[in-house]
């Protein structure tokens with residue numbers, strides 16, 4: 001069990017879990033941090049997700065692969081309800097994160113997005129200093145209490161250490177983040193999630209704007225975070241999925257075709273469509 005999971009389980013035990021679910025039910029859910037049941041999603045009349053069912057294991061890295069347009073980004077965005085930012089989206093079904101249904105109307109979206117952080121294809125730091133990027137979320141979520149300078153300094157150092165940026169940037173914390181190299185910007189976008197103590201980190205093709213060295217650096221960083229967070233990464237790079245993920249999900253036309261241990265999926269696919277894809281017959 002990860003620390004985050006333990007904290008969550010403790011909160012559940014204190015009765016802070018979802019109303020209606022017993023503590024036993026919620027504890028049982030904890031080998032899997034994410035459970036999706038009968039999830040369908042439409043953009044207008046177009047159905048982008050077709051009755052998705054899956055459980056994602058806690059504290060591991062799950063890769064999401066499939067040809068362009070198959071719904072990887074949509075599925076990822078369903079996990080922190082970012083799809084709702086686009087007009088005309090209908091979502092039905094259930095997404096439970098640590099036993100809590102995130103589509104429950106009582107769920108606070110800022111709290112959800114704190115607990116389920118997201119990294120995008122293009123690094124998108126704010127055009128302010130490195131330091132201010134890292135503390136931005138903490139300030140947003142603690143508007144009513146003043147956070148001490150020492151507390152913020154410590155959080156910045158820890159977050160930058162966790163993404164292997166501290167040595168490079170400790171003397172440049174006032175540099176504007178958008179002036180950093182792309183690889184550093186992407187690391188910073190991961191670093192700024194960490195002080196919010198997320199349970200899940202979603203990454204949508206986080207290396208697609210990076211060169212080989214940048215890609216390797218982000219992959220090393222993901223492996224460094226493995227065990228502390230549940231990471232779901234969309235990638236169109238199958239070699240990357242093989243290198244970093246524990247489990248892998250293959251999607252096609254809005255459906256989950258196969259979900260297995262990564263080794264199994266690539267060496268011994270159960271579905272002929274998975275085999276066709278990983279052998280490069282389409283996509």
Ligand code: ADP
Nearest residue numbers: 043048066067068069070071072073074075086
């Ligand atoms: P992937 O990430 O696998 O390339 P997406 O999740 O981006 O796929 O898209 C899945 C399908 O949903 C595609 O057919 C795409 O055109 C459609 N789609 C994605 N986002 C939107 C949107 N905001 N509005 C309408 N259709 C969308």
Ligand code: MG
Nearest residue numbers: 072073074234
């Ligand atoms: Mg996508």
